[in-house]
Amino acid sequence: MSNPxxxxxxxxxxxxxxxxxxxxxxxxxxxxxxxEFLLFGDEAVLGPLVALHPALKAQSRIIHTDVAVGxxxxxxxxxxxxxxxxxxxxxxxxxxxxxADVIISAGNTGALMAMSTICLRTxxxxxxxxxxxxxxxxxxxxxxxxVGATIGADAxxxxxxxxMGSAMARIVLDIERPxxxxxxxxxxxxxxxxxVKAAGRIxxxxxxxxxxxxxxxxxTDLGKGTVDVVVTEGFTGNIAxxxxxxxxxxxxxxxxxxxxxxxxxxxxxxxxxxxxxxLKDKMDPRNVNGGVFLGLDGVVIKSHGSADATGYxxxxxxxxxxxxxxxxxxxxxxxxxxDERRLALTADMDARA
Amino acid sequence: MSNPxxxxxxxxxxxxxxxxxxxxxxxxxxxxxxxEFLLFGDEAVLGPLVALHPALKAQSRIIHTDVAVGxxxxxxxxxxxxxxxxxxxxxxxxxxxxxADVIISAGNTGALMAMSTICLRTxxxxxxxxxxxxxxxxxxxxxxxxVGATIGADAxxxxxxxxMGSAMARIVLDIERPxxxxxxxxxxxxxxxxxVKAAGRIxxxxxxxxxxxxxxxxxTDLGKGTVDVVVTEGFTGNIAxxxxxxxxxxxxxxxxxxxxxxxxxxxxxxxxxxxxxxLKDKMDPRNVNGGVFLGLDGVVIKSHGSADATGYxxxxxxxxxxxxxxxxxxxxxxxxxxDERRLALTADMDARA
Numbered sequence: 001m002s003n004p005x006x007x008x009x010x011x012x013x014x015x016x017x018x019x020x021x022x023x024x025x026x027x028x029x030x031x032x033x034x035x036e037f038l039l040f041g042d043e044a045v046l047g048p049l050v051a052l053h054p055a056l057k058a059q060s061r062i063i064h065t066d067v068a069v070g071x072x073x074x075x076x077x078x079x080x081x082x083x084x085x086x087x088x089x090x091x092x093x094x095x096x097x098x099x100a101d102v103i104i105s106a107g108n109t110g111a112l113m114a115m116s117t118i119c120l121r122t123x124x125x126x127x128x129x130x131x132x133x134x135x136x137x138x139x140x141x142x143x144x145x146x147v148g149a150t151i152g153a154d155a156x157x158x159x160x161x162x163x164m165g166s167a168m169a170r171i172v173l174d175i176e177r178p179x180x181x182x183x184x185x186x187x188x189x190x191x192x193x194x195x196v197k198a199a200g201r202i203x204x205x206x207x208x209x210x211x212x213x214x215x216x217x218x219x220t221d222l223g224k225g226t227v228d229v230v231v232t233e234g235f236t237g238n239i240a241x242x243x244x245x246x247x248x249x250x251x252x253x254x255x256x257x258x259x260x261x262x263x264x265x266x267x268x269x270x271x272x273x274x275x276x277x278x279l280k281d282k283m284d285p286r287n288v289n290g291g292v293f294l295g296l297d298g299v300v301i302k303s304h305g306s307a308d309a310t311g312y313x314x315x316x317x318x319x320x321x322x323x324x325x326x327x328x329x330x331x332x333x334x335x336x337x338x339d340e341r342r343l344a345l346t347a348d349m350d351a352r353a
Numbered sequence: 354m355s356n357p358x359x360x361x362x363x364x365x366x367x368x369x370x371x372x373x374x375x376x377x378x379x380x381x382x383x384x385x386x387x388x389e390f391l392l393f394g395d396e397a398v399l400g401p402l403v404a405l406h407p408a409l410k411a412q413s414r415i416i417h418t419d420v421a422v423g424x425x426x427x428x429x430x431x432x433x434x435x436x437x438x439x440x441x442x443x444x445x446x447x448x449x450x451x452x453a454d455v456i457i458s459a460g461n462t463g464a465l466m467a468m469s470t471i472c473l474r475t476x477x478x479x480x481x482x483x484x485x486x487x488x489x490x491x492x493x494x495x496x497x498x499x500v501g502a503t504i505g506a507d508a509x510x511x512x513x514x515x516x517m518g519s520a521m522a523r524i525v526l527d528i529e530r531p532x533x534x535x536x537x538x539x540x541x542x543x544x545x546x547x548x549v550k551a552a553g554r555i556x557x558x559x560x561x562x563x564x565x566x567x568x569x570x571x572x573t574d575l576g577k578g579t580v581d582v583v584v585t586e587g588f589t590g591n592i593a594x595x596x597x598x599x600x601x602x603x604x605x606x607x608x609x610x611x612x613x614x615x616x617x618x619x620x621x622x623x624x625x626x627x628x629x630x631x632l633k634d635k636m637d638p639r640n641v642n643g644g645v646f647l648g649l650d651g652v653v654i655k656s657h658g659s660a661d662a663t664g665y666x667x668x669x670x671x672x673x674x675x676x677x678x679x680x681x682x683x684x685x686x687x688x689x690x691x692d693e694r695r696l697a698l699t700a701d702m703d704a705r706a
Contacts, residue, residue, distance in 0.1 A: 138603055148538050151546055185501050185591040193504055193588060219595025223603035235546060236589045238538040242572025243593040244600040250491055250576035251604050254635050258628035268625025275611035275618040282607050 004036045004059075005323045007316060008091040008100035011041035012068035013107025014312075015305045018045050021106065024312025025060070026053035031313065032320055035059060038100050040087040042066050065090055069111045071305060078111035079118070088112060092119045095298040102319040104290075106303035106312060113149055113293065120298040123328070125335050129295040130161055130234070131302065132168055133241055134288035137225025141288060143169050143178075144222065144230045148238035149293070155198035158182065158231055162203055163338055164294040165229040166211035167330040171321055177210065178228035181217035183236065192216070199231075206341045210334040248283055286311035290318030292327075299327055357389045357412075358676045360669060361444040361453035364394035365421035366460025367665075368658045371398050374459065377656075377665025378413070379406035384666065385673055388412060391453050393440040395419050418443055422464045424658060431464035432471070441465060445472045448651040455672040459656035459665060466502055466646065473651040476681070478688050482648040483514055483587070484655065485521055486594055487641035490578025494641060496522050496531075497575065499587040500594045502646070506586035508551035511535065515556055516691055517647040518582040519564035520683040524674055530563065531581035534570030536589065545569070552584075559694045563687040601636055639664035643671030645680075652680055 011021045018041060025037055037060035039046055046062050067085040069078045083089055088107050094100035096119050105112050109131075117129055130146035145165045146153070153161070162180045169178035182200055184192040196216075203213040214227050219240060222230060232240070259269040269276070281287075285304065289311040293300035299322045303315035364374045371394060378390055390413035392399055399415050420438040422431045436442055441460050447453035449472050458465050462484075470482055483499035498518045499506070506514070515533045522531035535553055537545040549569075556566040567580050572593060575583060585593070612622045622629070634640070638657065642664040646653035652675045656668035 138606060151538070183592060185504070185588055186595070219592040219597075220599035220602070222596050223599030232592070235538055236592050239536060239572040239585070239589050240592050240596040242539070243575050244572075244596045246573035246576030247597040247600040248604060249573070251601060251632070251636065253491060255628070255632050258631040259625060261628060261631070265625040265628040268621040268623070268628070270621070271624060272612060272618040272621025275608070275614060275621070278611040278614070279604070279608050283604065 002034065004034045005102070005320050006036045006038065006100045007319060008038045008040065008094040008103040010088045010091040010103065010105035010107050011039045011046055012087040013105040013112075014303065014307065015071065015106070018042075018049055020307065020309050020312050022046065022049040022053065022056070023309035024307075025316065026056040027309055027313035028316035028320070029056055029059060031317065035316075035320065037061070038063060038091070038094055040065060040091040040094075041068070063090060069108050071108050073108060073111060075108070075110035075114040078108060079114055083115070089115050089119065092116050092298075092300065095300070096120055101323040102299040102301060104301045104303060104315055104319050106305050106307055106315070109148075109302055112300065112302055116293055116296055116298070116300045120296045120300070122295050123297050123331065123335075125339070126160055126164075126295040128157060129293055130164065132165055132292045132294050134172065134290070135222060135230070135241075135244075136283055136288055137223055139225030141173065142222070142225050142228055142230055143172065144232070144237060144241065145294065146232065146234040146237050147241045147291070148234045150234045152235065153195060153233035155195045155202060158195060158199035158233070159202050159206070159338070160295070160335070161231045162199075162211060162213070162229065163208065163334045164331050165231060167327060167334055168292055168294065168322070169228045170210070170330060171325040171327060172318070173228055175228055177212045179212045179214050180229045180231060181214050181221065181227035183230055183232035183240070184216040184218065186218045206338060208334065208338050208341060210337065245285075286314055290315035292318065292322065294331070297328070299323060355387065357387045358455070358673050359389045359391065359453045360672060361391045361393065361447040361456040363441045363444040363456065363458035363460050364392045364399055365440040366458040366465075367656065367660065368424065368459070371395075371402055373660065373662050373665050375399065375402040375406065375409070376662035377660075377669065379409040380662055380666035381669035381673070382409055382412060384670065388669075388673065390414070391416060391444070391447055393418060393444040393447070394421070416443060422461050424461050426461060426464060428461070428463035428467040431461060432467055436468070442468050442472065445469050445651075445653065448653070449473055454676040455652040455654060457654045457656060457668055457672050459658050459660055459668070462501075462655055465653065465655055469646055469649055469651070469653045473649045473653070475648050476650050476684065476688075478692070479513055479517075479648040481510060482646055483517065485518055485645045485647050487525065487643070488575055488583070488594070488597075489636055489641055490576055492578030494526065495575070495578050495581055495583055496525065497583045497585070497590060497594065498647065499585065499590050500644070501587045501591035503587045505588065506548060508548045508555060511548060511552035511584055511586070512555050512559070512691070513648070513688070514584045515552075515564060515566070515582065516561065516687045517684050518584060520680060520687055521645055521647065521675070522581045523563070523683060524678040524680060525671070526581055528581055530565045532565045532567050533582045533584060534567050534574065534580035536583050536585035536593070537569035537571065539571045548586075559691060561687065561691050561694060563690065598638075639667055643668035645671065645675065647684070650681070652676060
């Protein structure tokens with residue numbers, strides 16, 4: 001049996017804190033036995049919760065701190081106030097020191113990104129981190145990045161996003177050579193900003209072996225699942241993700257109200273409830289919980305702040321898989337090959353000039 | 354009785370061309386009698402179609418041309434090939450010459466924008482045009498702009514979008530002082546690009562009387578209808594709109610499949626079909642058909658290319674209302690007041706310096 005995956009949890013993070021994190025960890029352990037947990041947080045709170053789950057108790061260690069990052073605290077303030085002391089920082093630092101293989105937090109996204117970047121630093125060759133989200137589609141799931149780590153992107157950053165997203169897709173979607181599209185607008189003549197066009201040229205001509213570049217995709221392609229990996233800069237990615245989430249909630253709300261309107265619709269709802277269950281399962285945000293921070297020298301997973309135990313267990317599962325399938329090595333390899341190609345490409349262009 | 358609104362139709366535009374445009378015009382005329390139509394297109398095709406609708410025949414005139422812009426033609430090519438000659442150009446030009454009050458086309462969006470900008474020019478004080486879309490929300494409808502006319506926006510352009518969108522909202526939503534939000538990302542510390550922040554400062558301090566600035570909104574606020582007017586630059590706006598459209602279609606598709614899965618779900622569907630009708634009505638893209646080109650010296654309405662006659666009639670209705678309620682004058686007034694405020698603001702800052 002292989003070594004256990006050592007997972008550091010920011011046990012105080014999230015809208016519900018330890019009351020979700022601990023049962024979530026227990027649920028994750030039921031699914032994948034080979035985990036050791038480091039639980040960072042208030043021992044007086046965590047101890048009794050962990051005691052309810054004997055299997056988890058046997059596989060975990062609590063590291064006490066009574067400092068926690070507030071969900072609405074500004075990242076800069078959280079850093080000043082809680083650096084080195086908070087459950088979030090200490091959990092990240094466990095990855096830095098090698099005590100853990102991956103850190104998972106449902107806490108304040110901005111603070112988690114700021115602390116992760118400062119503590120773990122970016123990978124060699126990567127300037128800025130990104131957040132990759134899983135997106136439910138008609139074909140299954142796609143990976144969309146960046147959904148909000150960094151505002152704006154030059155062509156090289158977009159290419160890096162394509163490479164990192166593909167490495168993640170190889171693990172999550174189990175596809176050897178994921179298809180990649182650059183998110184762009186549809187109107188032919190004004191097709192997109194210069195950076196997106198330039199990134200398209202590099203991806204097409206670079207012919208990177210770890211990914212299959214398909215060209216531009218539009219907003220409507222996100223739900224269709226036209227490609228495995230959709231690349232865009234963080235401002236647009238964040239707004240697209242939230243526009244889609246909002247639309248899904250809006251439709252659910254309209255449908256719920258309409259279904260409750262008369263006794264006939266209520267009866268219809270009862271008879272067809274299997275169909276609504278299917279819809280709910282397919283669109284269940286818990287199934288796509290676990291945003292992956294990419295471009296850092298360590299694996300950091302962000303669970304949705306409002307996730308329940310099952311959702312949190314899914315985020316732990318994503319972290320487990322990223323470690324087991326060596327996300328960081330896969331990214332480093334792809335970056336190295338891409339660099340070679342880029343150098344060859346440049347040399348070739350120079351030779352022709 | 355007031356003068357009729359004179360509406361120029363690019364009768365050859367759209368996926369279905371005259372077979373939708375003519376019945377659409379007839380339907381619009383049933384709802385609002387006080388219209389005169391100028392129909393630009395192939396007389397041999399249009400004549401027999403118009404003859405089927407005596408009321409329309411009495412209120413319309415066909416101006417023949419056998420040149421039409423292709424739906425997939427590049428705007429620059431369409432301009433070179435069909436300038437002055439195509440049904441699209443001639444319909445726009447009717448607004449320019451004063452023969453019509455508004456032009457409606459379901460044709461190639463890029464070509465329509467390019468030809469409108471060249472033929473009509475931008476308004477004094479506006480550098481670049483925008484496309485405003487109506488967005489169905491839980492509260493009713495909002496206006497979102499720019500959804501793809503222009504890539505990128507400086508602070509002043511975003512402020513202009515707020516002013517123009519508010520003028521449109523006063524007409525479409527019948528609200529004296531519409532609420533306005535700037536679309537931004539949620540993470541506190543990296544809150545958005547400089548241009549968005551600067552536009553927020555101008556809108557807050559400018560205190561423009563024709564709109565009620567509410568601050569930043571996120572992607573999820575679009576479906577909620579948090580504000581009447583959502584302002585963003587064209588790249589992000591286009592992708593947000595299409596991501597939401599794609600999500601709506603995706604959910605409808607999943608629901609349709611799930612409802613057809615067993616005899617029980619099928620029966621449930623039959624019983625609850627009133628609820629599905631409500632859902633369909635509320636999310637019906639025909640109800641929000643009619644994108645308005647803003648910032649031009651003339652009123653141009655873009656119908657969705659795939660719209661049916663009812664959808665097309667709705668786009669005509671939007672055009673009618675824009676003329677009747679003097680969209681262009683409303684925008685000009687608001688711009689003038691905003692300019693005064695801006696000058697006063699600058700003078701005030703200078704005085705304090």
